[in-house]
Amino acid sequence: MKHGKKYQDSTKLVDTAALYDTTEAIENCLKTAKAKFDETVEIHVRLGVDSRHAEQQVRGAVVLPNGTGKTVRVMVFCKGDKVDAALAAGADYAGAEEYMQKIQGGWMDFDVVIASPDMMGVVGRLGKVLGPRGLMPSPKAGTVTPDVVKAVQEAKAGKIEYRLDKTNIIHCPIGKASFGVEKLQENFETLMGAIVKAKPAAAKGQYVKSCVLATTMGPGVKVNPSKFC
Known part of the structure; x- marks a missing residue:
């Protein structure tokens, strides 16, 4: 080399x-x-x-x-009141099926994916897209959680x-x-x-x-x- x-x-x-x-x-x-x-x-x-x-x-x-010194773009899969809460906490994007369809269409303008547990049925369909990129939400990494506000704040803070x-x-x-x-x-x-x-x-x-x-x-x-x- x-x-x-x-x-x-x-x-x-x-x-x-x-x-x-x-x-x-x-x-x-x-x-x-x-x-x-x-x-x-x-x-x-x-x-x-x-x-x-x-x-x-x-x-x-x-x-x-x-x-990390890097601006992190956060995508949150959630619904109901959690959408507004996630956006207020600093998430760049928050929603449900509409974002699943965008990602299936090739959209990838984010660095971290967070999901509330009730959305894993939706997120699971993106395993072949998110998995190879290391973006699949995981309970071990704290990115599958009912407290999406805390997860967003930690991601933005340098988690x-x-x-x-x-x-x-x-x-x-x-x-x-x-x-x-x-x-x-x-x-x-x-x-x-x-x-x-x-x-x-x-x-x-x-x-x-x-x-x-x-x-x-x-x-x-x-x-x-x-x-x-």
């Missing part, structure tokens, strides 16, 4: 083989943010579990104390979902490079705390195998995983 000059310059700023403590890793990661836009800082955590087994799944959601991919890695944003070290560290520790707390009882041996931070366009910076084991 060929990398550009900025990326190659960034790799000279950090030791990509070293294991850094959290603060130093974030400091080094921010040195590599050289793009003209405000790069996202991402975390990639490899866990010592096997996602093929249901009892070793790791999935949940957490509200980052400083948000993110974490879940294993097929290679047993969790990929999540923890903010923007412009946040600075302190805010990014608060977000990092909140997310890692949630991941460690979600350790399955069936997990054996070292739980956090590796943890890497990276800006959108920069190289990976390794965090020492020993404190999370």
